[in-house]
Amino acid sequence: MMDSEALIRSLSEDLQPVPRQALSRLVSGGLIIGVILSLGVVAGTLGFRADFLTALQEPGFWIKLVYAASIASIAILATLRLGRPNQAPKWLWMLAAPITILGFLGIMELSAAPQSHWMSMWLGKTAAKCPFLVFALSLPIFAALLLSLRRLAPTRLRFAGGMAGLAAGACAAMIYCLHCPESSTLFVFTWYSLGMLLSTAVGILTGPRLLRW
């Protein structure tokens, strides 16, 4: 066995300075690679929605995007924090804000529409595939995020895995907005959230195994 002094010498040799933002750079690097991969998948297979430019002028599109973006930013910050040993975010309750607001908007929308339309607003035309597409798009992001998390020092692996999964799912939902033709708020509330939950669950299940160091 190597003695400690020799180990210390080899570790302190050629010591590379660590910039202050090293940790956030590493995680955002992984995130960006994953997002580019998922964008590529959308561009290559699903295609962007045909009415993309008109959709930009409708509130429905922006509600979706802002909902996913706010969840993504909370989950990304939580992941960054969980990358350090023994640190856990204490502000996850903030996730309740976008969810409540979206639920409220959904109810407003329902009350303005006749009851016979409710089912079709909830299911849209793509409810059966939406959560699974969001989930599928989250996988490259999750993988890239996991690779950068593995170089950090998470001590709560299940929690860290879950937050990485949620971050990946929410980013995937943002990307899926570019394809998804649905505009009902209730649709987004149910099926987008379900997609994010799927990716979170995968993170919680695989975290302890994949993040060990």
Added chain:
Amino acid sequence: MTAALEGSEPDYASLLRELVLLLRAFFRKRMSDRFDDVEDMVQETLIAIHTRRLTYDRTRAFTPWVFSIARYKMIDLHRRTRRTVPIEGLEDILLSEGFEDVVNASVDINSLLETLPQKQARLIRATRLEGASVAEAAAANRVGQSDVKVSVHRGMKALALKVGGK
């Protein structure tokens, strides 16, 4: 550690040498049943500290970060070698938690005090660490007694905020 993160090799080497002593004590207390593994664990923790040094947050105290990594490594060892920790071992762990607090306190109190204005730090050192009375501290520093009380109070409050973190 901050100097080490800037890339200073001699500072880093001397820091690691101190950590070896600290970690050896940490693992000996907790692994009384297998002394042979202590050196392995010390080295494994050193390597983890080295490769994951970017996770040290410069605005926080240093030793809790080190102990978090050491504790994780120990839990991981238990996980690898046997599924359960015997109750006797658990008792050891609980008893020796106090050790960690003492080391944390002595290592970090100095660096924490350095973050305060000089006057507050000097007066806290005098009244709280060296055991001088308010009157003695006031005389020694040629300030009023109420000034001593206010400075110490403000300083302690600032320290409490720092230690508590967010």
